[in-house]
Amino acid sequence: MIPCRNLDAPDEKDVLITNENRNFIRNTIDKELGAFFYSTIWRGQVEQPYVDYLSECLAYERGLSISECTYPAGRMIDEILVEVQKESEVCVKSYKEEFPWDIVGKCLRDEKFSNSDMAGPRNKISQWLPKNIKDPFLSTEMPMVIMGAMDLLKSYESRMHSEMEKAPYFIDKDKMVSYLLLDFQLNAGKYRFTHYKAMAKIVPDLLDKLVPMLKEYRITTVSLKQ
Amino acid sequence: MGREALRKDIVAITAEDVVKKFKEKRQLEEYLGLVKGSTTVYINSQVLDYINTDFKASKLGIKVADVKKAVDNAVKEVQK
Secondary structure, eight states: OOOOOOOOOOGGGTTOOHHHHHHHHHHHHHIIIHHHHTTTHHHTSHHHHHHHHHHHHHHHTTTHHHHHHHHHHHHHHHHHHHHHHHHHHHHHHHHHHHHHHHHHHHHHHTTOOOOOHHHHHHHIIIHHHHOOOSSSHHHHHHHHHHHHHHHHHHHHHHHHHTTTOOEEEEEHHHHHHHHHHHHHHHGGGGGGGGHHHHHHHHHHHHHHHHHHHHHTTOOOOOOEEE | OOHHHHHHHHHHHHHHHHEEEEEEHHHHHTTTTSSSOEEEEEHHHHHHHHHIIIIIIGGGGOHHHHHHHHHHHHHHHHOO
């Protein structure tokens, strides 16, 4: 097979950095390594065995030696992670510009809900909210995170009640952000890695808006401790 | 190093990451009052299931016994 080279590259060591080779590496990541590779995002760096593995795949595919593929593979992997970062920025922009908080309010504000009833607001968030959102990221991930936050606050409140703690109740915002992000990482985030990157920026703001709403509509009595 | 050995290294790195994540999750759950009493057994089984099922270790050609070994080592490493 003919190797894909960019003979116009300014530096000889960059001749293997081409769109074809980058696409090949991204396809190999998605088809073979999947969540194993994207879990490196949690670490913030790509470990050497991932680079070596992908170098070997590229070398085999293009009929090259592994040693000549190691440097360009490392560079192209970094570029792929930058692409992932950019894709996540689009999600954050959609959240900031398009997320319909007024509809979230409508889901939560229903006189038929009793104070202890979580099923009503949960159902509305999971079923009605996505129907009112076009953006695929906002319609799939946001209801899930909102429900996660509601469940967490309700559990925390129940614990406070059962331990006879005096109201008002406060929950540490940093701990709640960490928990929701970990929960997301260990569920949807492992596949939809760009969504996880976006969620890390969204969740603190989401809690600042959501927790007061839940209090206002008497779904929980817990406040955030900043 | 061949691909087989590299795959095992990748699983080992991931196992260590995932053990840390589940441990952190468990600690947060304890703080938030969602569960009581941390158990290593619980974390072990969660991590094993997670890597086999959710990460689809078999797709990478890694056998269940090798994943178990990687998880056991990761748990020891994280406890150090």
